[in-house]
Every structure is written in C-alpha cells, then in structure tokens.
Amino acid sequence: MILFGFLATWAFGLMLTLDYYKHSCPTFEQTIQQTITNKQITSPSTAAATIRLFFHDCLVDGCDASILVSSTPFNSAERDADINLSLPGDAFDVVVRAKTALELACPNTVSCADILAVAARDLVTMVGGPYYNVLLGRKDGLVSKSNYVEGKLPRPTMPMSQIINIFKSNGFSIQEMVALSGAHTIGFSHCKEFSTGIYNFSKVSQYDREYNPRFAQGLQQACKDFTMNPTLSVFNDIMTPNKFDNMYFQNLPKGLGLLKSDHGMYSDPRTRPLVELYAADQNKFFAAFAKAMEKLSVYKVKTGRQGEIRHRCDAIN
Template sequence: MTTILIFLFTALAFLLNPSESRLSLDFYRQSCPQFSKIIQDTVTNKQITSPTTAAATLRLFLHDCLPNGCDASVLVSSTAFNRAERDHEINLSLPGDGFDVVVRAKTALELACPNTVSCADILAAATRDLVVMLGGPYYNVYLGRRDSRISKSSLIDGHLPKPAMPMSQIIEIFSSKGFTVEEMVALSGAHTIGFSHCKEFTSDIYNYSKSFQYDPQYNPRFAQGLQKACADYRNNPTLSVFNDIMTPNKFDNVYFQNLPKGLGLLKSDHGLFTDPRTRPFVEKFAADEKSFFQAFSQAMQKLSLVGVQTGRRGEIRHRCDQIN
C-alpha cells in the first residue's frame, strides 16, 4: 500500500509541476550538441570586447525572471500595438550588452541547429557562464524553457525592486516569489559587478537634508567622490559609477565588505546593512566568500526555475526580440 501511495504522489507531482519535470541538464544533447560550446564561445568573445557584458547580462536575467518567470519576455521589442516589458521605466536603463550577447548566441545557434534553442535558455546559460568568467561560482542550469508569447509593460509594476524602496518592500517582492531573506541578500550580491547611473542616487548625495549635504550613511570621502563623478548628471544622464568601487570587475564578496564601511552606492545597498533582518546575512557573506558563493548559486538556480514555460505553453522564437 505504501509503495502505491508513493507512486501516486510522484505521478501527481509530475502532473502538477510539468515545468521543472521537463527540464534537464542535457536537454540539447541530441538536438543541439554544440549548445554549450556556442554559448561559451559567444560570451567569451563578447566579454573580452565589452567588459560590462557580464554585469549587463546578469541584470537582464534578474529583470526577466522576477516579474513573470524566466521566459525571455524582457527581450521582446515594443510594437505600434504593444508596449513591451523592456520599455517599462524600470527596464529602460538595462545595458545593451546584455541584449546583444543573447542576439549573438541566438544567431550562432540558429545556424547550427535551427528552431531548437529558446532565447530563455540562452539567457540563463549565458548568465551563468559570464558569472563564472568573472570568478563567480558555477551552478547547474536546467534547460528546456520555452519563450513567452506575451510581453507587456503593464505586467512589471510591483515585481522588481527599485533602488529607493524600503527594505520591507524589497523583502516582500522576493518573498512573493518564494525567496527567503537570505536568498534575497545573496542575489543582491550581484552588485559585486556592474554599475548604476548617477540619477539613481543623486537625491542621496546632493542637498540630502537641512542638516546634511549627503546621506550620512555614506563614507564622507566616498560621498564627496560621488558628488564629483556625478556633477554633470543633468546634462549627461549616462554618467554612472561602479556598484563595487573596490573590485568592480571581479565577482567576489567585497560588495558585502563595503557596506559596513559606508561604501554602498544605492539606498537599497545601505538598507541591507542597517535593517536587522538582512544585516546578519551581509555580515555572514562579508566574512566568508564561500558561504556567499554557495547561497548565490542556490538562489540563482532557484530563480532560473521561476515561472518556466515548457512544451506547448511557450514557443521557440525565431528572433529573440519578436514573438513568432
């Protein structure tokens, strides 16, 4: 009787959760055996010529997966009849290098194995390989996603954290997707690479209050340096600063070590250290890079499975920026 119940429970779980059950590590072993090599070659060439690619792709992946699942919906361009996700205000600052590396990989894969590999799988695998290239941890990426047939800007609101959000609101966004506070802090460690535009934090470094020129949570010398770096931000909105000023091109735990020193760039960075719910994990990851890498790997693998579409629920786009 027990054996029968176990069999029935397993079968029911398979039926209720087809998304993950149809994914596998070697999904393209027969249909596109060159998949991994093409991804690796593409990201290597792109990262060498454009060193901001890794951070851009990681951010693109997070912005794709958090709102409605890892379905490449953020890659779709708007049309006269539809305002797509990438044109939502929060996505307008997504760097072009992330989109470009996916397009390059898709072009190469279409030549090698036409109409076989989804844009969602390309983005997930490219992100992992780029993180590893910068010294970050390797983690398994299950494959077999399909691309979404829908991309609407109106579906983004409330699903992505903003730099000035209170920590409670950021925690709630991740919690609604099934992530713990520790996993949220680990994913925030993505700020160990990449940059933020000055306009994201100018309210914190210029005329902060009647008492302070800048937010007192900043290290004074750092705040003064930011004021100089961003001085022309009104005339030049592309001005930006590295999220981790110490090791901006290396995936490590220095981002967390910066926060207690007042070297966090965004209000949300400061919040990770000042909020009693997140501070213990900041201190944990700052003290032990291995612990951060392990938590980040697990959180990224979990994120890569959120809202995945498989089989007939999605499609394999011919072009990543257009729904078939």
C-alpha cells in the first residue's frame, strides 16, 4: 500500500505525503480518532454515513470537501442536489466536530478534505474493515454547485451498465466498482429507494422475484408506512448490519440484496464472478477494497493554489 501511495504521488504530480501534518499539526490523527470514537459510540450509523459522504464528495470533481459546503441565496451547493438530500447528518457532524477541535489545536492548517478522508478510513477500521493508507495534503475546493452532480453518482435504480459506465468515466474498473460497493455491508437505505421492487412490481408478482420471498415480505411490512414517513429505512445487510465484513456479498446469491443495483451486481455476468469471489474470501475483498479506497482518496484532489484551507467546512472562505 505504501508503494501505491508513492506511485499515486508520482503519477498525479500531487504534493501529498503520509505524514503531511507531522510538524504543522502533530495531534492531527489523535484528534480525529478521539472525535470519531465519541461520535460512533453515541451514533453507530456514523461509520456508514461518513463512507457514503466521502464517496459522494470524491466522484463529483474529486476529493475536495465540496460536498460539505452549504448553499447560499446566491448558490445551490452540491449537498442540495436531490441525490445528496438523503445523506445522513452524522457524517457532516463528525467532520465539523473534528474541524473545530483541530482549529483550536492547529489554526488554519488542516483541510476539511483531509479530515473527511481520514475519518472515513478510521471509521471503516473501527467497525471491522481493513486499514489502508491515506495520503495527506489535500486542499478544500473553491466550487460547490448542485448542477455539477447529476450523472456523476450511481443511483440504486440504475441498470448495471449505466453504473459501470459512471465508474469507467472516472477511471475505475469493474473490479474496483464491485469492491467499493462492498461498503454496503454497513449502513441503511430508505424504503423509497427500493419500494418499486416490493410493491405492485408486475401483474404476476407483488415483488421482484430476485428477492428472497420471505425477505420481500419482511420489507413490505417494514416499509408499509413509508409514504407517510419517508425516513423509514432498512439495513443494507440484514445479517451483520454494523460490522464491516463480506456478508453483503454472501447475501446477494440468497436474494437478500436490498437495492435494484444489488440484484444487478449478482445477475450481471460482468460483476457476478467478483461477487462470488468476495463472498467466498473476505481477505480478498478487504485487499481489493483497501486498494480501491486508496485510489479513490486521491481522485482529482486539489493541491497548492487549486484550493484553500477553509476556516469552516460548510463555507468557502
């Protein structure tokens, strides 16, 4: 992984290093660890929320914390694009808490983009997932616009070909896409994101036959009031919902995938062999996930004058 970090630095011409804050902010890692530990204990959904926030940030013009910027009367920011409206508040909150603590310890030194990248990694590790290297020295982006988001993030209702194309357009292989999708082993999805698959699916079936029948019936019961309560949600992995493992992949052949994109992951011949590989061997999944996350974490990062160190994560200076 260190070799990959060196190659990433060389290949992209980045001014990133593993020990970027060694002298300018020695308490950087300790402060983030303390912040995320406290937050995860009080709110166990923080890990999944932060990974999702990081993913939504990076695929839209790079890992530059543009997702954290709030809208103003003059600008509709990324976080207000419709696909981002369901991003959980826990992830925003944990970054803000870490930024506040770091501003007290090391004013005007640590970027929100670096905080988000490290918080996501540390939370993955905290809930049982693999450790991977995160190069540091990102600057925060100077632009955040909601109309930049459409088409850059996969939606759970998209066919697999469209999802593959989104990743390919960003330089990620099918193998890397499947590995990253394994993050669905933790977290939850709102009922509205899969309701079309469990209610009045067709003239011959109430639900999509790719669901395990008992699972589909359980989902119908859990989501029966979702039109009145849009916050109703279900765990992505019903077997080990709070543990980062390979159970997500084990669930798919059994019809226990929650989203249409999950079903597509198993039914598509391009992705099915990888699902089967990661279902059979957690170590191979962890290695592939770690490598893909290292690659994602340096995607289109801003350095030097391309960005800034924000005083507040929710506002460009």
